[in-house]
Amino acid sequence: MTPATPVVSRRFLLPVLLLSLLTGCASAPAPRGSGDLGVVIERSIGQVQVVNTTSKTALAKVPGLGDLSHASVVFSRDQRYAYVFGRDGGLTKVDILNASIAKRIVQAGNAIGGAISQDGKLVVAQNYEPGGIKAFDAETLELVADIPSVDMNGVRSKVVGLADLSGNRFAFSLFEAGEIWVADLSNVKAPKVQKYSAGKQPYDALVTPDGRYYIAGLFGEDGLAMLDTWQPEQGVQKILAGYGKGEQPLPVYKMPHLRGWSVAGGKAYLPAIGRHEVLVVDTKTWKETARIPVKSQPVFVMARPDGREIWVNFAFPDNGWVQVIDTLEGKVTHTLQPGKAILHMEFAPRGEAVWLSARDDNKVTVFDTRTKAPVAELKAESPSGIFFTSRAARTGF
Amino acid sequence: MKPAISFPCICLSGLGLTAALLPLAVSATEVAVPAPRAQELVHMVRQDCGSCHGLTLKGGLGPALTAETFRQRPAESMVATILHGRPGTPMPPFKGIINEAEAQWIVQQLQAGFPNE
Numbered sequence: 001m002t003p004a005t006p007v008v009s010r011r012f013l014l015p016v017l018l019l020s021l022l023t024g025c026a027s028a029p030a031p032r033g034s035g036d037l038g039v040v041i042e043r044s045i046g047q048v049q050v051v052n053t054t055s056k057t058a059l060a061k062v063p064g065l066g067d068l069s070h071a072s073v074v075f076s077r078d079q080r081y082a083y084v085f086g087r088d089g090g091l092t093k094v095d096i097l098n099a100s101i102a103k104r105i106v107q108a109g110n111a112i113g114g115a116i117s118q119d120g121k122l123v124v125a126q127n128y129e130p131g132g133i134k135a136f137d138a139e140t141l142e143l144v145a146d147i148p149s150v151d152m153n154g155v156r157s158k159v160v161g162l163a164d165l166s167g168n169r170f171a172f173s174l175f176e177a178g179e180i181w182v183a184d185l186s187n188v189k190a191p192k193v194q195k196y197s198a199g200k201q202p203y204d205a206l207v208t209p210d211g212r213y214y215i216a217g218l219f220g221e222d223g224l225a226m227l228d229t230w231q232p233e234q235g236v237q238k239i240l241a242g243y244g245k246g247e248q249p250l251p252v253y254k255m256p257h258l259r260g261w262s263v264a265g266g267k268a269y270l271p272a273i274g275r276h277e278v279l280v281v282d283t284k285t286w287k288e289t290a291r292i293p294v295k296s297q298p299v300f301v302m303a304r305p306d307g308r309e310i311w312v313n314f315a316f317p318d319n320g321w322v323q324v325i326d327t328l329e330g331k332v333t334h335t336l337q338p339g340k341a342i343l344h345m346e347f348a349p350r351g352e353a354v355w356l357s358a359r360d361d362n363k364v365t366v367f368d369t370r371t372k373a374p375v376a377e378l379k380a381e382s383p384s385g386i387f388f389t390s391r392a393a394r395t396g397f
Numbered sequence: 398m399k400p401a402i403s404f405p406c407i408c409l410s411g412l413g414l415t416a417a418l419l420p421l422a423v424s425a426t427e428v429a430v431p432a433p434r435a436q437e438l439v440h441m442v443r444q445d446c447g448s449c450h451g452l453t454l455k456g457g458l459g460p461a462l463t464a465e466t467f468r469q470r471p472a473e474s475m476v477a478t479i480l481h482g483r484p485g486t487p488m489p490p491f492k493g494i495i496n497e498a499e500a501q502w503i504v505q506q507l508q509a510g511f512p513n514e
Contacts, residue, residue, distance in 0.1 A: 044452065069452030087451060110456060128457065158458070175458075203458075203487070219487055251482065251489035254448045255458065316445040317494060341444070359444070 038388035060099030066090035072113030077120030161205025173202035198225035249274025254315035264307030271298035305351035349390035357383035
């Protein structure tokens with residue numbers, strides 16, 4: 001007896017195969033990586049653009065993020081989600097791959113930014129009003145801890161300079177109280193807080209890339225307040241004290257923004273307050289080694305990932321300028337005018353390009369960091385912050 | 398939605414002469430600024446003062462500058478704050494960037510409810 005013949009004869013096999021492939025393509029988009037992606041804040045329309053640093057193009061827009069006139073972003077550890085902290089206290093978890101809002105809450109009245117824990121499980125917001133920090137489950141955005149910034153005199157301060165440390169600890173500063181606090185959230189049900197006197201009016205802070213030194217810039221005095229988080233029992237130390245040399249400070253029209261991007265080649269490059277200078281400090285001795293005169297009040301002082309250059313932008317009314325410092329020569333080598341109101345700069349992960357937002361030109365311009373020439377432009381409505389997913393792997397970002 | 402404020406084109410020197418002849422306090426006289434400059438000032442207040450006071454002027458590092466909070470304050474002291482800053486706080490002096498008449502105009506706009514761009 002002969003075996004039964006198959007129902008589908010060979011004549012129909014190829015068309016059936018093609019049809020199933022086509023329907024397969026329509027329902028399952030090709031997987032893509034997120035390592036070369038980022039977001040650009042469009043500050044006046046409450047929208048972010050998802051951008052690609054390989055193609056140097058925008059992929060999508062995600063509206064509905066509230067007041068982004070000041071906004072800051074951290075990324076989930078899998079580089080899939082951007083947590084956008086908005087000025088109005090909005091906290092939005094944006095799915096970068098699907099260009100959609102995964103979750104959104106309003107957690108305060110006036111907020112300045114946030115951080116993500118070492119293990120990626122907690123997202124923490126720093127708030128001006130009501131002053132304090134709030135920790136959220138990174139998955140669900142459920143509130144898990146709330147630490148008001150009330151000092152021993154009962155005064156509630158604006159919180160600035162939030163940075164993640166190891167072990168789900170967070171360091172932050174209190175503007176009015178002049179204090180540095182370190183909150184241990186390794187057990188969110190029972191946060192432990194250590195408090196230190198820092199100095200007059202800390203306006204922002206950074207943590208060094210190794211997560212060791214927390215450094216708060218001071219507005220009310222010449223100097224910075226530094227805490228060695230590996231030896232906290234030593235307390236807060238002043239560095240660069242008296243750098244103003246008793247001279248009348250120049251007006252500061254916008255506060256500098258501090259991050260670990262200031263550290264390169266064994267030195268920290270820090271914006272002076274009220275002086276048109278970048279202050280250079282040796283990160284072994286914490287003594288000043290140089291000062292580099294620049295065009296105006298620095299706002300962002302950022303090392304290219306290889307540390308060979310420091311790119312600097314400036315406060316109003318000189319925010320149309322950018323300068324480049326060569327760290328080997330220790331001086332400014334390029335003075336650029338990339339556009340009107342350069343609010344932010346962000347290096348591609350390995351630093352071959354830098355993206356600059358030109359708020360008043362409604363564009364983001366991409367510069368080749370070797371040639372210092374523009375290589376691409378993207379349209380954006382009043383762009384401000386630019387954040388790439390490579391931040392996910394960096395402590396303090 | 399606030400109606401756009403019309404900017405009559407009265408030149409500043411003419412206004413200054415007129416003000417010198419009038420016995421009224423400067424703050425009681427409505428100050429006018431030529432339209433292109435007025436547009437620049439609106440942009441500056443929203444965008445650059447807005448760095449600290451918020452694009453919506455609802456506050457940030459600096460206090461809110463909404464009409465409600467502003468109306469309670471005497472105009473002269475607000476003009477002085479804009480021009481000379483507030484020592485001991487992050488509020489810087491804007492003299493050299495804007496002149497006194499422009500500062501007065503800004504204060505009047507803030508009291509009335511600041512226009513959008």
